[in-house]
Amino acid sequence: MIDRLAVFGATGDLTARYLLPALAALRAAGHLHGGFRLTGASREDWDGDRYRAWVTEQLDRHGAFCPADARRAVAASAHYRQADVTDPADVAAVVAGEDPVAVYLALPPALFPHMVTALHDAGLPMGSRIVLEKPFGEDLASARELNLLLAGLVPEQAVFRVDHFLAMTTVQNVLGSRLANRVLEPLWNSTHIAEVEIVWDETLALEGRAGYYDGVGALKDMVQNHLLQLLCLVAMEPPITLGERDLRDRKVDVLRSVRLLTDYDIAHRTRRARYLSGRSGGHTVPAYVDEEGVNPRRHTETFAEVELELDSWRWSGTTFRLRSGKALGQDRKEVAVRFRSVPHLPFGHEGAALPNVLRFGLEPEGMTLDMTGIGSRAQALTPLSLTARMEPPALPAYGRLLLDVMRGDPALSIRGDEAEQAWRVLTPVLDAWERDLVPLQEYPAGSDGPPPRPHEGEQRPRSALLHPEATPDDAV
Incomplete structure (x- = not known):
């Protein structure tokens, strides 16, 4: 099970409303252990302390259904890097490490091809996974192009095109x-x-x-x-x-x-x-x-x-x-x-x-x-x-999806x-x-x-x- 999550777009609405509460729910249910690490990446010129304060605020607002100790544990696990998602050097600094990482693209779909291209140049540790939100492409032609980019990055089994409705x-x-x-x-x-x-x-x-x-x-x-x-x-x-x-x-x-x-x-x-x-x-x-x-x-x-x-x-x-x-x-x-x-x-x-x-x-x-x-x-x-x-x-729907990503079960993702x-x-x-x-x-x-x-x-x-x-x- 992967215990490292890197979220690009980590200060956005998706992260605040869904991903952070889902992580707190997973922690409360015993699915995340003490070695779990969350790395947030976004354009804001923040440091780790400011990001952890923001995570705490969002969890108090959107994740109040989770126990306070679970929310505190997620906030404590959070780290931050300012990053341009189209810059391979910035992307490489976020995903760097020997252990596999789950890379979550909490980004506008138009940025997916640029982000995946940057990941190609940056390289990913063996066994890593990539998560994309809908819509997957803008039309049939762009969906095919995006799939070709992803196929050159990780195996299909490691691509999670998530749709929370399925959970x-x-x-x-x-x-x-x-x-x-x-x-x-x-x-x-x-x-x-x-x-x-x-x-x-x-x-x-x-x-x-x-x-x-x-x-x-x-x-x-x-x-x-x-x-x-x-x-x-x-x-x-x-x-x-x-x-x-x-x-x-x-x-x-x-x-x-x-x-x-x-x-x-x-x-x-x-x-x-x-x-x-x-x-x-x-x-x-x-x-x-x-x-x-x-x-x-x-x-x-x-x-x-x-x-x-x-x-x-x-x-x-x-x-x-x-x-x-x-x-x-x-x-x-x-x-x-x-x-x-x-x-x-x-x-x-x-x-x-x-x-x-x-x-x-x-x-x-x-x-x-x-x-x-x-x-x-x-x-x-x-x-x-x-x-x-x-x-x-x-678990909330996003909690179920994130658990599947960490465990490597793509049954509820889109092939x-x-x-x-x-x-x-x-x-x-x-x-x-x-x-x-x-x-x-x-x-x-x-x-x-x-x-x-x-x-x-x-x-x-x-x-x-x-x-x-x-x-x-x-x-x-």
């Missing part, structure tokens, strides 16, 4: 619910499931993140990574084991089966929008274009929705809707599996049977099954909901070909939006989002079963 308890329970329950797995197909909605709607607006968000937008920030990962877990074939190879092979199969969207599909099956001024989450929210640091000419979307279909035996005929939006009227963060209606109701006109919906709540975590039962009057149908409360996780396949799915959408094929709608902050498309419900012709780039071998 959420409820996300893990998606697999547990369908794979460990006889009552669900026989129904987990298009014969019984009409639609799957994967939604991350939030009342939260930009909250000062224009420096990152305005260059990315909702499609790249949420759909291309987090929501596609959830799609993989919902739609994958049962793996032989949950080991990294079996699990990630099945996830790649799902992404390869996604039918590529044509321009016609994109015009009819995607939406993009950005919020106007209004009230959301109990606060007055300015229009997105008036937020500090936003460039209105970029036409950055704060709402993105994409409907996908899979060309597979299990899922042909089921719609997968991926949606994420900011500054909406209510938080809705869930995977909703909508089952088809029963073929016949013997209850006359005494109420209506609603389709069964199995909901995996992401935040807050939980499970709910919406179904229909008999009400107080005989043969009168009434909605019922069965709710399961989740036990609090032993290189998986990252490329995710871009293959959404690059046509990005290209079409860049050409304004889909209008940029607007919605008031605090509303339910943009209005539905006027052509909602139209059927489109099926594409060829094979993807354009597929070879006969791919089809076998």
Whole structure:
């Protein structure tokens, strides 16, 4: 197990809100011993004392759920070096040593190629690992280039393209619910499931993140990574084991089966929008274009929705809707599996049977099954909901991911070909939006989002079963 972590971007929001509390949780759970060493690297002209004071402050603010002695131990383990992430000499000084090191790039994605190039020149101790946050590249071409750079630095098994959604308890329970329950797995197909909605709607607006968000937008920030990962877990074939190879092979199969969207599909099956001024989450929210640091000419979307279909035996005929939006009227963060209606109701006109919906709540975590039962009057149908409360996780999501990095288990990280396949799915959408094929709608902050498309419900012709780039071998 590696006991040395070097974080580049060590004074940023990601480190303060997630990485430091995760380290404190690991310490409290006994996963980090006294020899653990944290090296923070950033542009600020700080010394070690100032950095440790900053770490203490952030842990008190964001990691108060951890015991005080664990927070103090993490702060005491912290060291600091001022560094230019593109300068091999600076980078070498941070990672220097004989023992392997886990290098965490808590940086804007645009800096990844420069940072990896600097690591090439600096060199890494044998057995080191590298951790990257999403998004992995800006498009398919840049993802491939980044993967080539990484392949020349460390083995694929030592590359951790992390997505903290995969470490959420409820996300893990998606697999547990369908794979460990006889009552669900026989129904987990298009014969019984009409639609799957994967939604991350939030009342939260930009909250000062224009420096990152305005260059990315909702499609790249949420759909291309987090929501596609959830799609993989919902739609994958049962793996032989949950080991990294079996699990990630099945996830790649799902992404390869996604039918590529044509321009016609994109015009009819995607939406993009950005919020106007209004009230959301109990606060007055300015229009997105008036937020500090936003460039209105970029036409950055704060709402993105994409409907996908899979060309597979299990899922042909089921719609997968991926949606994420900011500054909406209510938080809705869930995977909703909508089952088809029963073929016949013997209850006359005494109420209506609603389709069964199995909901995996992401935040807050939980499970709910919406179904229909008999009400107080005989043969009168009434909605019922069965709710399961989740036990609090032993570790926060980032704690689980960091533990996997230290132990060298990449099962919950994104493999290189998986990252490329995710871009293959959404690059046509990005290209079409860049050409304004889909209008940029607007919605008031605090509303339910943009209005539905006027052509909602139209059927489109099926594409060829094979993807354009597929070879006969791919089809076998």
